[in-house]
Amino acid sequence: MEQLSRDPVLIYFLVSSAAFIIISMLVETMVRRRNRTETDFLTYEAIRREMSEFDLFVESASLWNIKTEQVEKDFKEYLRDGSLPFYLRQMIRCIKEQ
8 A cells, every 4th residue: 555655657547447447337328328319220220121221221212202313312411421311211210110
């Protein structure tokens, strides 16, 4: 204990390690408690169906008669901004209701 009080580097190391562990535990708890967003649900649904997220875009667009060019544009926008088009949000809502 005497050496601990003389060595500030050791004290700093112990305090910073404890802080890191506490913060990591808090972040993990927060991540587990958060609500899934529509983009999270899209990823989950793609994994569940064993298909790509783009395939889900195409499938939902076919129900609304959306052209392939528009689907590709919307998918690029999703990759860039994380925004989902109306037809995909509607499909997600329908799947959640089931």
